[in-house]
Amino acid sequence: MKRKKHGLPPYVERRYQTFYAALDVPKGVRGIVGKKRFVQSLKTSDIRAAERIAMQVVGRWKEIIERAKGNTDLIESAVLLRQLKEINPEIDADQLAYQAYTHQVQKNPGEWPVTDVISPQHGQALSVAMGDSFPLAVHISDYEKSLTHVQEQHKERQVSDVRRFVKKFPTAQSATNRAIRDWVEIHLITEKELAIRTCNRIITACRGYWKFLQDRKSLDLPPPFDRVVPAQNRVLTQKQIASDQRRSFTPDDYKKLLKAAQDAGDKNLVNLIKIGAYTGCRREELCSLKVDNVKKDRIQIEDAKTQAGWRDVPLHDAILDLVATMKEESKDGYLFSGLANGNKHKKRGDAIGKRFTRLKTSLGYSKNHVFHSFRKGFVTLFESIGPEAEVVLARTIGHKITTMSYGLYSSGGVTFEAKKEYINKISWE
Template identity: 35%
Template sequence: MYLEKRRKRWYAIHEIPEDVRKALGCGKRFFKSLETEDKTMAKRRAALLEVRWLHEIETARKGGTLDHVERDALYWRKVLADTPEDQREIVIGLIADEAQDRVEAVLDREGIVDERDPRAADLPVYDEAGRFFGIATGKIVRLTEHLDEWLATLDNEAKTKDMKRSTIQRFAEKFPYITDVRGKEVQRWVNALATEEEKKAKTIRRILSELRGYWAYLVSIEVVQSDHQPFIQLQLPKANGSKVGSESWVPFTPADVIHLLQAAEARKDDTLADLIRIAMWTGGRIESLCALKVNEVGDGFFDILHDKSEAGRRTVPIHSKLKPTMDRLLKNAKADGYVLPGLTENKYGDRSDAIGKRFGRLKTTLGFTEQHVFHSIRKTVATLLENAGVPENVAADIIGHDKPTMTYGLYSGGASLEVKRDALEKISYPSPG
């Protein structure tokens, strides 16, 4: 890099190595006016230009494309962030020059004399130049730019964090920049989730909750103005002529459960059959049952310690009809220490993923719809308990549900094991045909 004065103005010049000239699409050197007659000021501006030109040379050597607006803009934003306050205006001026250079290059290529030419009125390059300037100066920020740092602040399990990441990234496909996120457009996006993708209101509420959480973080780090709140007062639309969000999973009938059990046995899927047996006599969630360990089983009961809720971590009596299965499983327990052996963990440590998919294929083969899932067995047990006249608070202690009342929910230690055992023994299924 060297300086050269021409007609009272200083210019920066940098020789371009021969191996990158073709990739850069330039001649033998970079050449740019520093727009000053003062040599000290020229040196400051030239130093910034040198950093930029060296960056372009290195990028070209790595095979990168140099006409990518966002990549170049992000480079300038880094330069601006590292620039002392008293020199920021210089860098902003260079950014503005860069944006104008992009416009002029297109005007030259299109044979347009200058920007007053009416043919240039709606030329996209002006929008591109504005986007370049906005990104480089930090006025336009990608929605996902602070996603990783937000997730790092959360006290969630890896699976939950991945779900939130997926939500934000999917939303960013429609709204890539923070400035794109406006209430009216967000409402249309929500409408599409409900009507075109047929998402349930419960799912949409979760999505919006995750988006609000991330947006609140952006406000807290002053990336977003606190009065810009595009996720409030959104309406959940109707889909297929009914309110979105009513829980659509339905219980199996007791006969359905027996049918599923027999089908698993016919397929010689012994582990799935055992899983169905445990679920139909306990109402346990699939994740909790697959995580059940041998050392968590006692004399006539087992402790569910791996449930997603506080109420879900409970002691469950072993139904008399389930006892032979549990005795067999404990007797034949494998070295992995689980009641249901041989299940593989997914990346979140969940052992229920693969067997859950096997259950899904089984129930589909038997003609059940998406309204029936493994969780439907849990609903079957709850229905049987209700029909047997079991008090709701006792049923909640068996199933692992929160109790909403002050007396039972806040002050009670829960039903005793014997009370739960007596209640659970009241449920029954039809004999196999």
């Protein structure tokens, strides 16, 4: 770190035997900040400790200055005012909040009513500035960082749901149970035509954010989400239920899709269809499969969604040679060599999955037929062997067994030889 000529770190001053942090306020925001210079005792005479503490203190000051420069949102401005009032109790928060409001009027004249009375937006901002209301939006960044246990794609969706919520409810006090219920019923369901399950997902994300604010940010209001999403008010017919479900592929579908992929010259997609059909594996399980987990007579799935999903899958005789060739020709350590390194969610099968979607759509298949339909078809073919194949099937495709005898007490005693025998009984040809 660059040091000043007199040997002190940047932003650090010595006064007698104590070090202070100091930062000049840019002229353009001195009127908002209320002072020309920030100064704070670091309460230490140790130069290294002073340097470390000063960087934290100055970092907060710089954030305040940047917010003062932008001044683009009333609630953000109000949070800034609270911080400024802590630094300078003489600040007239009411006047500055009104200045923030008039700044918005000048910037977006069509969006803000110019009246002689205080607007609801200004009232909320003033309430936040005076410490009477809790701002919701300012902690989303910290919340996102806390979601270390959540997959990236689910994290993005959760944060997006929370942003939708706080856009409507800028303060915790404005998010009453009745107001949220109206928002769900009028805006989300009626205007946006969102499904009940989607609304439940959004509210679940909001519950998680609210709990985070209670645990980490001193929010002391109870969650206002009780019964804000209406119950499903219609009974689905069997036809409607069937239309919403994924459907399985038949052997005729398999041959039709395989030929189309071959005609298109898409070698990886041809191989994916064959191996998916004869193993019952999910698309991403196959696309992320490394050659180290491919043996002479089996593949080892070790990154599945559940504990039951960690399994050895026998290779059907129909694909033994194909898999051996793919393993030998791999140039990047994956069985399906040459796929992109993954989309933003680290899924290697994303691009080839889209190619499959275009292929099946061109053949007239609906949204109910997806690559997962091969897995459903695999199950259907297994069922045709007989009821005794059920446990073998579950151990093969990685489904949890819920029965008392086989689910609770069994440790997975189906032998590999038994799975190999049964898997060779199915045929897509």
